[in-house]
Amino acid sequence: MNRIVSKRLLANDLCELEFEAPHIARGHKAGQFLVLQADHDWGERIPLTIADANESAGTVTVVFQAVGATTIKLARFNPGDCIPDVLGPLGNPSDVRKFGRVVLCGGGIGVAPIHPIAQAMRAAGNHVTSILAARTKDLVIFENRMRAASDEVIVCTDDGSYGRKGLVTAPLKEMCESATPPDRVIAIGPPVMMKFCAATTKPFGIPTIVSLNTIMIDGTGMCGGCRVMVGGKMKFVCVDGPDFDGHEVDWDNMMKRMRAFRPFEEEARRRVRDHECNIDKAARAIAAAKEDR
Amino acid sequence: MNAQVETLDAAARAELDALGDLGSLAPAVRSKIAQREMPSQDPKTRVSNMDEVALGYTEAMARLEAQRCLQCPTKPCTAGCPVAIDIPRFIKAVACGDDAGAVATIKESSLLPSICGRVCPQERQCMKGCTVGKIARDPAKAVAIGRLERYVADLERERGEESVPAVAPPTGKRVAVVGSGPASLAFAADVRRAGHEVVVFEALHKCGGVLSYGIPEFRLPKAIVEHEVESLRRMGVEIRTDFVVGRSRSLSDLLSEDGFDAAFVGSGAGLPRFAGIPGENLVGVFSANEYLTRSNLMKAYAEGRADTPFYHARRVAVLGGGNVAMDAARTALRLGAEAVHLVYRRTEAEMPARAEEVAHAKEEGVVFRTLSAPTRVVGDENDVVTGLETVRCELGEPDASGRRSPVPVPGSEEVLPVDCVIVAIGNSSNPLVPLTTPEIRTDSKGRIVVDANHETTMRNVFAGGDIVLGAATVILAMGEGRAAARACNARLAGAL
Numbered sequence: 041m042n043r044i045v046s047k048r049l050l051a052n053d054l055c056e057l058e059f060e061a062p063h064i065a066r067g068h069k070a071g072q073f074l075v076l077q078a079d080h081d082w083g084e085r086i087p088l089t090i091a092d093a094n095e096s097a098g099t100v101t102v103v104f105q106a107v108g109a110t111t112i113k114l115a116r117f118n119p120g121d122c123i124p125d126v127l128g129p130l131g132n133p134s135d136v137r138k139f140g141r142v143v144l145c146g147g148g149i150g151v152a153p154i155h156p157i158a159q160a161m162r163a164a165g166n167h168v169t170s171i172l173a174a175r176t177k178d179l180v181i182f183e184n185r186m187r188a189a190s191d192e193v194i195v196c197t198d199d200g201s202y203g204r205k206g207l208v209t210a211p212l213k214e215m216c217e218s219a220t221p222p223d224r225v226i227a228i229g230p231p232v233m234m235k236f237c238a239a240t241t242k243p244f245g246i247p248t249i250v251s252l253n254t255i256m257i258d259g260t261g262m263c264g265g266c267r268v269m270v271g272g273k274m275k276f277v278c279v280d281g282p283d284f285d286g287h288e289v290d291w292d293n294m295m296k297r298m299r300a301f302r303p304f305e306e307e308a309r310r311r312v313r314d315h316e317c318n319i320d321k322a323a324r325a326i327a328a329a330k331e332d333r
Numbered sequence: 334m335n336a337q338v339e340t341l342d343a344a345a346r347a348e349l350d351a352l353g354d355l356g357s358l359a360p361a362v363r364s365k366i367a368q369r370e371m372p373s374q375d376p377k378t379r380v381s382n383m384d385e386v387a388l389g390y391t392e393a394m395a396r397l398e399a400q401r402c403l404q405c406p407t408k409p410c411t412a413g414c415p416v417a418i419d420i421p422r423f424i425k426a427v428a429c430g431d432d433a434g435a436v437a438t439i440k441e442s443s444l445l446p447s448i449c450g451r452v453c454p455q456e457r458q459c460m461k462g463c464t465v466g467k468i469a470r471d472p473a474k475a476v477a478i479g480r481l482e483r484y485v486a487d488l489e490r491e492r493g494e495e496s497v498p499a500v501a502p503p504t505g506k507r508v509a510v511v512g513s514g515p516a517s518l519a520f521a522a523d524v525r526r527a528g529h530e531v532v533v534f535e536a537l538h539k540c541g542g543v544l545s546y547g548i549p550e551f552r553l554p555k556a557i558v559e560h561e562v563e564s565l566r567r568m569g570v571e572i573r574t575d576f577v578v579g580r581s582r583s584l585s586d587l588l589s590e591d592g593f594d595a596a597f598v599g600s601g602a603g604l605p606r607f608a609g610i611p612g613e614n615l616v617g618v619f620s621a622n623e624y625l626t627r628s629n630l631m632k633a634y635a636e637g638r639a640d641t642p643f644y645h646a647r648r649v650a651v652l653g654g655g656n657v658a659m660d661a662a663r664t665a666l667r668l669g670a671e672a673v674h675l676v677y678r679r680t681e682a683e684m685p686a687r688a689e690e691v692a693h694a695k696e697e698g699v700v701f702r703t704l705s706a707p708t709r710v711v712g713d714e715n716d717v718v719t720g721l722e723t724v725r726c727e728l729g730e731p732d733a734s735g736r737r738s739p740v741p742v743p744g745s746e747e748v749l750p751v752d753c754v755i756v757a758i759g760n761s762s763n764p765l766v767p768l769t770t771p772e773i774r775t776d777s778k779g780r781i782v783v784d785a786n787h788e789t790t791m792r793n794v795f796a797g798g799d800i801v802l803g804a805a806t807v808i809l810a811m812g813e814g815r816a817a818a819r820a821c822n823a824r825l826a827g828a829l
């Protein structure tokens with residue numbers, strides 16, 4: 041179960057894993073996620089978006105950044121290894137219909153989860169513009185796949201090393217101001233990026249959907265750890281989301297709650313890293329695995 | 334042996350010797366024997382470990398305790414037990430030294446005696462009607478039925494004497510079970526015995542439901558829960574963890590496409606309620622489910638080993654007065670809190686928690702703030718909890734349910750300085766299965782509606798436990814699982 045069939049290093053610490061999970065591949069719809077554990081007895085349950093699914097092969101793909109205990113451990117897995125626990129598909133599928141002009145904003149790793157939505161939106165007859173944003177050139181992922189799935193692609197980097205220099209919000213704002221403004225915007229990425237995308241579209245009244253990435257434990261609605269305030273009401277991201285109206289999310293509270301376990305996470309990351317000295321080594325392991333293939 | 338166990342054991346031996354021929358004890362002599370105290374870890378030691386608090390009777394203690402039973406022909410104890418265990422018969426077996434016979438008697442009615450012996454609210458069930466308790470005018474002094482149950486069941490397990498229940502020849506019928514809490518475990522065992530193929534689907538990575546994620550190790554060792562799950566496996570029940578019915582596959586898919594002839598929904602009451610007061614989303618406010626799941630299921634207490642963190646807090650407020658609140662408060666102490674306050678709107682008399690948990694929590698130093706209702710969680714500029722505002726309450730007139738409801742005293746607000754707040758005011762029904770299976774009807778509280786046969790409004794789909802009863806008890810959940818299994822077996826045999 042959950043046997044890894046391929047592993048790719050997309051950038052320094054960005055890793056893509058494809059593994060067997062037949063019923064997830066079969067039931068999955070764009071926007072859903074899974075919960076996995078890198079260790080059955082001592083591991084943490086972490087949510088990752090299903091970036092791709094191949095129903096006939098019975099496999100799903102996740103893309104993640106090796107930033108903490110679980111993702112670093114996961115990055116050390118190799119083809120043939122089995123992920124101990126995988127649960128999914130979870131969450132509500134994204135609302136995919138014909139809206140007209142749809143703009144998708146993907147920040148960093150958030151480009152991966154945007155990909156199935158781009159495909160679905162195009163299939164539903166929308167004009168799809170995708171803005172891919174990253175800190176620097178090396179961190180731009182999925183560019184070819186996004187070009188294939190979109191009518192138009194804009195790349196921007198914070199440092200200007202590739203595409204436009206600047207943040208995702210700059211081209212977004214221009215589009216909102218243009219003669220053909222988007223009918224719907226979807227933003228996935230770090231919370232601060234989603235917050236500012238929503239702030240950019242708000243004055244124009246353009247519906248903006250975000251996919252929230254709060255802390256989760258069970259992912260089944262049992263713990264309430266993933267709760268956020270949306271439009272003044274308490275919502276559980278794992279069962280009520282992960283997609284919400286970006287204009288209604290209490291971003292500041294959400295971001296503060298996401299930092300609740302920061303000191304411990306640092307400690308756990310150090311522990312896992314010390315196993316192998318540092319994060320670069322984890323990345324090297326990924327690179328080595330890539331060569332092995 | 335622990336020093337306290339040694340002393341209590343020696344005392345029991347001496348008393349047994351003094352009683353002489355046990356076969357001919359007069360009732361008056363029996364009712365004068367004092368209840369055997371349960372040996373337990375010293376409160377000062379146990380707050381810094383996760384090991385079980387109650388240590389269990391020794392053989393001498395069990396034999397002597399069993400002598401207290403008067404063998405009442407009307408069996409008021411059995412009448413109080415939700416699954417009607419033949420209590421006098423099993424206790425008589427213990428008194429005679431026939432431990433195997435005792436377990437066999439219990440297992441006619443209860444499938445999980447080492448668990449129920451530990452977690453049943455005995456003082457409100459079997460011990461409530463016990464004649465010995467009536468004579469002493471205190472149900473707490475009744476025959477310690479649960480402790481005896483635990484004694485014989487533990488003994489059988491530890492000695493490896495359990496036999497795998499006989500399974501009837503294959504019928505070719507397949508039954509799906511949603512969830513793996515006590516309702517589902519009992520249902521699965523009884524349906525498997527009838528020769529049907531049984532597959533248990535559990536959303537989490539470990540089985541047992543609340544027994545594994547909610548009730549802490551220090552009250553119910555997880556090895557016991559694992560043992561019960563292992564017994565099911567040995568009977569040939571297939572167990573699929575990491576499978577959420579309604580998402581991984583819908584219930585209708587299982588029945589119409591995946592070849593299942595019937596199903597049981599035991600998905601429990603796993604939806605945490607919040608108090609609806611301002612500040613509940615501050616950093617440091619947790620549902621008891623989250624707090625306990627981190628510690629129990631994810632083993633966060635094993636710091637340095639487990640990847641899942643717990644929130645380091647020095648002063649903790651727990652809202653509620655039930656078992657969940659007691660478990661959260663006592664877990665907080667074990668995770669290093671210096672002070673833990675239990676904030677409850679009514680008085681101790683109204684607390685729904687088991688008497689033993691209340692007593693243990695007090696021994697361990699949990700501060701009980703009764704007649705006190707939370708009004709607001711206070712935080713600093715970083716949205717981190719710094720206090721809990723509470724208001725004093727008085728008990729008003731009894732309401733429709735006969736309970737006197739608390740009435741806040743205006744102007745009596747005060748702020749309790751704490752850095753963590755745990756909300757343990759109850760759980761509602763898990764909504765996922767009804768939500769994804771429109772054929773299944775629920776009531777206004779989200780509980781699945783069943784008929785007298787425990788069948789839902791969807792044919793061949795049965796349900797039981799907390800998803801039907803609302804947050805209830807382990808023994809009730811188990812009893813419902815068994816009753817539903819009888820109906821399901823009858824249906825599959827064409828007799829219902």
Ligand SMILES: Cc1cc2nc3c(=O)[nH]c(=O)nc-3n(C[C@H](O)[C@H](O)[C@H](O)COP(=O)(O)OP(=O)(O)OC[C@H]3O[C@@H](n4cnc5c(N)ncnc54)[C@H](O)[C@@H]3O)c2cc1C
Binds near residue numbers: 089153256
């Ligand atoms: C519905 C949902 C979908 C998600 N999908 C994805 C996904 O597809 N891919 C993905 O990668 N994540 C995704 N996430 C987030 C992911 O679940 C968390 O990042 C996860 O906690 C990582 O676990 P960990 O144990 O490796 O790291 P943790 O130990 O939990 O924490 C990560 C630590 O790294 C820090 N950190 C975070 N980002 C950086 C950074 N860029 N540089 C340095 N430090 C950083 C954090 O502050 C934290 O201390 C998703 C979350 C949700 C709720």
Ligand SMILES: Cc1cc2nc3c(=O)[nH]c(=O)nc-3n(C[C@H](O)[C@H](O)[C@H](O)COP(=O)(O)OP(=O)(O)OC[C@H]3O[C@@H](n4cnc5c(N)ncnc54)[C@H](O)[C@@H]3O)c2cc1C
Binds near residue numbers: 516537547576763798
């Ligand atoms: C902290 C705490 C302490 C308690 N203490 C006591 C006590 O001392 N004594 C006592 O008698 N009772 C106690 N209770 C109550 C008791 O535990 C419950 O009444 C009992 O566990 C209910 O059993 P159940 O089988 O109905 O459901 P649960 O034990 O809740 O199990 C339900 C299971 O179903 C799974 N599930 C849910 N939905 C799905 C799905 N769609 N697909 C797959 N799996 C699913 C869940 O993950 C869970 O594992 C306590 C409860 C809590 C929370």
Ligand code: SF4
Binds near residue numbers: 414418450458479482
């Ligand atoms: S199952 Fe519970 S109520 Fe019944 S006899 Fe045992 S301890 Fe008492």
Ligand code: SF4
Binds near residue numbers: 401403411
């Ligand atoms: S009521 Fe008490 S004394 Fe009487 S048979 Fe039951 S356990 Fe024994």
Ligand code: FES
Binds near residue numbers: 261262
């Ligand atoms: S992760 Fe536990 S309720 Fe959402």
